[in-house]
Amino acid sequence: MAAELRRLRADADLTREDVTRETAINPATLYRIETARGKPQQRTLIALLKLYGVEEPQFGELVALSQGADSQGWLRPYHSELPEEYTAYISFEAEAGNVRNYESLFVPGLLQTEDYARAVIRSVLPMASAREVEQRVQARMERQAVLDGDRPLQLWAIMDEAAIRRIVGGPEVMSTQLRHLVTAGEVPNVTIQVIPFAAGAHAGMPGSFVLMSFSGADDPEIIYIDSMAGDLFLEAEADIRRYGLLFDNLRAVALGPDDSLNLIKKAAAEMSSGEEVAE
Template sequence: MPTVRLRRLAAELRRLRTGMQLTREDVTAQTGINTATLYRIETARVRPQQHTLIALLNLYGVPEPQHGEIQALSQGASNQGWLRPYHSELPEEYTAYISFEAEARAVRNYESLFVPGLLQTEDYARAVIKGVLPMASTREIEQRVQARIERQGVLTKSDPLHLWAIMDEASLRRMVGGPEVMHEQIRRLTAAIAEPHMMLQVIPFNAGAHAGMPGSFVLMSFPEVEDPEIIYIDSMAGDLFLEAEADVRRYGAIFDNLRAVALSPDDTSRLLASLANEM
């Protein structure tokens, strides 16, 4: 399962190979490393074995001092401190998302129908998961609830994740779990607005059609400049990760458009207060 460090290692090995003007077939011919294996290494599907990595570095003419840096990157590529024993039973794409989120510096999240996962109360999360996965067992639901609540630790650690969340008003009007659950959820959102590392905006119904209507997305950025931003999209057809520069620019522009049409944080706070009173 990919991590930020594994993506960085894969990108570095691709850069070294193309810098030598070698195709994957050339590398296979000169090292005996299977072409399919090389493809999986260069797309961050797997971490290379030590002897495979050394063979690649030797072929690419990497100086000895740099060997140690790249090998250290490889050794840390599978280090996932967030992993819990039951996470192996969650979908691979979801655990990959948790891994990236745990290492991110900032997240920009647009949601059209849900409260963002990082801001959900436990009762809201349980009601959402039950509704979205009607065939899931009680055990599966509780595992997902636990994973979602554990994820929220990124907002309370000593160097917290910076979260900018934009929601459509529809996500607040839908009575997930009933009035009491929604009232508590809105109180949680109101508290989040006051946190310096969180920005929360709502796109009101009277804003009309907007660029976020096709669906939700998450844009994650990381502390190291070498680590490109990632777009994550969760859909009925499956989870999707995008990292091409064109996609990152496009979704970044969409997010900028959404924040422009959304209510200001102060107006969002007033809307939340009004909704809380209604409930």
């Protein structure tokens, strides 16, 4: 339902602000509906469908779908305690068919081990309680299910070499994480590339981003940016084109997949050697 309503709005060439102005639907309500965080009331759904110019039989089919849309997918009850932007991201990721992820400092969340994820979350959220940390770790581990199954997510992950060199959680945790990356990179639906330090300055240095594409040919792509200033979703055609070109540029600057895995193996070996010396 959420994906279809986003597609219909895009086809009608309307922004969320346009919809609010035309229907008086609260922006937060529309955001929750389009991110599968809330089920639309029937009068709200009908107002949206009329604004988007939807006709029968699709009109009746969507109303019927809404009446049976009481499930939140794989989202667990405790996810209601997570930030709304993060649960929105989880919903989008679960629907996506293809994800292109660039990370400048971290291993991508879908490729993190539990211990690495815990170390990262504790460090970047120093004010979070132990319970909040564990909730986020559990959510991150559950998210990785999208990489398995009959129709697994196609993930293309590019990292700066800083992401594999920074010792997160200590040498043992990091060496385990690097070995996990090598294993993940050998799976057909996962491609991993690393931009080496030797490449010098590059277009990805300002920050990380995720570009999500969906199975339906008409579903609009979405960009997700996580920053100190907050989470941001972009869906304008100009932004999609700009970030698509940016990802292509980073892909060209990075080492090829085989060389990238060799670099990760080398880093893992060096990390393990450091562990032995420390012992």
